[in-house]
Amino acid sequence: MRASDHEQFRQFVDARGAVLFRVALALTGTREAAEDLLQTVLARTFVRWRHVLGDPEMYVRRSLYHAQVSVWRRRARVRETPTGQMPERPDPRDHMDAAEQRLLVRRALLRLGPRQRAVLVARFLEDLSEERTAALLGCSTGTVRSQTYRALSRLRQVAPELNVGRGDIERRAEEWIP
Amino acid sequence: MTALPDLVRSELQDLADSHPPPAGLADRSIRAGHRRRRRAVAAVAAACVLGVALPLAVAAVRLSGPAGVIDTVTTGDTNARNVVYAVHRGAWDNAGQTPWQILDPTSGDYRDLAAGWVSEPSSDLRYAMILPPWVYKPGEMPGPATRVGRYESATGKIRWYDIGRGIAEPQISPDGRRAVVAEAYGAPGRPVVLDLDSGATQTVTLEPTAEDAIEGSYGTSDLRWHPDSQHLVAGGHIVVDLRGRVTKILPVPADAAAVALRPTGNGLLVQPQDGGYALTDDRGRIVARAALNQTYGFETWRGRNGIVLHGDADQFLGLNLRSGDLRTVYTMPQNPLRVDNVIVAPADALPVGSRSPTF
Numbered sequence: 001m002r003a004s005d006h007e008q009f010r011q012f013v014d015a016r017g018a019v020l021f022r023v024a025l026a027l028t029g030t031r032e033a034a035e036d037l038l039q040t041v042l043a044r045t046f047v048r049w050r051h052v053l054g055d056p057e058m059y060v061r062r063s064l065y066h067a068q069v070s071v072w073r074r075r076a077r078v079r080e081t082p083t084g085q086m087p088e089r090p091d092p093r094d095h096m097d098a099a100e101q102r103l104l105v106r107r108a109l110l111r112l113g114p115r116q117r118a119v120l121v122a123r124f125l126e127d128l129s130e131e132r133t134a135a136l137l138g139c140s141t142g143t144v145r146s147q148t149y150r151a152l153s154r155l156r157q158v159a160p161e162l163n164v165g166r167g168d169i170e171r172r173a174e175e176w177i178p
Numbered sequence: 179m180t181a182l183p184d185l186v187r188s189e190l191q192d193l194a195d196s197h198p199p200p201a202g203l204a205d206r207s208i209r210a211g212h213r214r215r216r217r218a219v220a221a222v223a224a225a226c227v228l229g230v231a232l233p234l235a236v237a238a239v240r241l242s243g244p245a246g247v248i249d250t251v252t253t254g255d256t257n258a259r260n261v262v263y264a265v266h267r268g269a270w271d272n273a274g275q276t277p278w279q280i281l282d283p284t285s286g287d288y289r290d291l292a293a294g295w296v297s298e299p300s301s302d303l304r305y306a307m308i309l310p311p312w313v314y315k316p317g318e319m320p321g322p323a324t325r326v327g328r329y330e331s332a333t334g335k336i337r338w339y340d341i342g343r344g345i346a347e348p349q350i351s352p353d354g355r356r357a358v359v360a361e362a363y364g365a366p367g368r369p370v371v372l373d374l375d376s377g378a379t380q381t382v383t384l385e386p387t388a389e390d391a392i393e394g395s396y397g398t399s400d401l402r403w404h405p406d407s408q409h410l411v412a413g414g415h416i417v418v419d420l421r422g423r424v425t426k427i428l429p430v431p432a433d434a435a436a437v438a439l440r441p442t443g444n445g446l447l448v449q450p451q452d453g454g455y456a457l458t459d460d461r462g463r464i465v466a467r468a469a470l471n472q473t474y475g476f477e478t479w480r481g482r483n484g485i486v487l488h489g490d491a492d493q494f495l496g497l498n499l500r501s502g503d504l505r506t507v508y509t510m511p512q513n514p515l516r517v518d519n520v521i522v523a524p525a526d527a528l529p530v531g532s533r534s535p536t537f
Binding site: 017 | 200344
């Protein structure tokens with residue numbers, strides 16, 4: 001690899017690394033996992049740098065989403081063990097302050113499967129359109145809508161005390177559920 | 179009232195901003211990339227060295243073994259044997275593809291294959307399902323695989339089937355006659371069953387009970403074949419027919435999680451809350467139990483009463499659930515050939531005296 005390739009790669013990471021790290025953080029949920037994921041993907045990108053020069057960010061973004069899913073292949077085999085005692089949950093009628101609500105949402109997000117989290121990150125963090133999300137994940141726009149709805153439903157299921165309203169996106173996505 | 183999508187958006191942004199980007203990311207990635215490149219070169223060099231010593235019957239390079247360490251183990255069950263069916267190397271070859279090495283059970287050698295995915299094999303180790311390697315083309319947004327292949331272990335021949343939409347994680351039935359594939363990023367409750375003789379496909383619509391059990395999983399990782407090859411098992415304990423109708427729900431003991439159906443189809447392998455693994459009968463009663471000090475992931479069965487677990491780092495462990503005997507049975511190869519994935523399979527169907535390196 002030529003010195004100019006090194007320099008181009010370095011410039012790319014310096015310019016876009018922070019944005020890509022945000023995506024990795026949202027996909028994985030922890031700093032350590034995000035660093036691992038992003039470094040793995042960037043190392044692969046570096047090895048193939050001359051081939052991806054046309055649009056390296058597209059390559060890295062797609063790799064981030066798909067690499068995170070493949071990491072789950074092994075983890076998925078260790079299933080969640082139910083506990084004998086349910087943790088105490090606040091009564092939804094009680095006043096829930098914003099901090100509590102955010103904590104509940106974050107915990108619920110981290111309990112989603114990789115595919116559902118990926119759809120939410122693409123739609124709500126990256127603000128990608130349904131068409132762009134479909135292109136990134138390699139599926140139809142209908143699948144993006146139905147998966148968005150399923151992911152939001154799952155959040156309500158794992159955190160019923162949230163007791164929050166539905167937005168236009170959720171209502172529109174519901175129309176795609178068979 | 180705040181809408182849930184707004185809360186999700188806000189929380190994802192907070193999560194994404196919760197840590198600054200790591201310093202020196204570019205240099206660390208370049209160093210990791212160099213290591214990756216060196217491993218690729220070493221892999222090619224090792225293959226060439228072995229290739230000189232071995233006759234090349236086919237274009238692919240054959241290696242003489244899985245390049246790992248097999249630790250002899252006695253389980254008391256003479257039929258309990260396993261084999262490393264496939265090894266996935268992390269290094270990329272010169273074409274940018276990730277190489278697998280897959281066992282030829284007739285010779286005991288391993289054959290190289292560039293593939294995006296290799297499934298666990300059929301019970302006779304004759305076939306496995308594969309996905310084509312992902313090839314990146316500049317300026318194009320690559321999608322998931324739309325075709326799936328049936329790989330024949332003894333010859334390396336591949337028969338391809340076009341599914342016509344993005345797919346993920348194909349799994350072959352124990353009898354090798356069917357495969358189940360998931361729609362990539364699609365509804366987990368609507369996998370496709372593929373008849374490997376005729377090529378006909380049938381979409382399975384899982385009943386809500388079964389669909390709930392695999393909700394949130396990717397591909398078919400929570401949907402497995404039943405040992406009879408006529409049913410699927412969702413969430414480790416819900417048996418459905420190939421139309422998706424629930425035919426049986428095996429009871430799971432309180433404070434335990436279902437892991438897999440037992441090879442006989444009667445009873446389960448479960449993970450009790452306080453650790454270890456246990457076998458249950460058809461009525462959900464625990465009939466054998468082995469405690470463990472820490473959690474190891476289930477890989478595959480080892481006879482009827484034993485399992486193979488993924489231990490720390492590069493080790494696979496054999497656990498006899500009747501005796502509680504736990505020991506290392508296979509250690510993955512070390513650098514310079516880094517390994518990303520190892521598929522360990524039951525080898526009960528191999529004839530005694532087979533040249534395959536069983537353990």
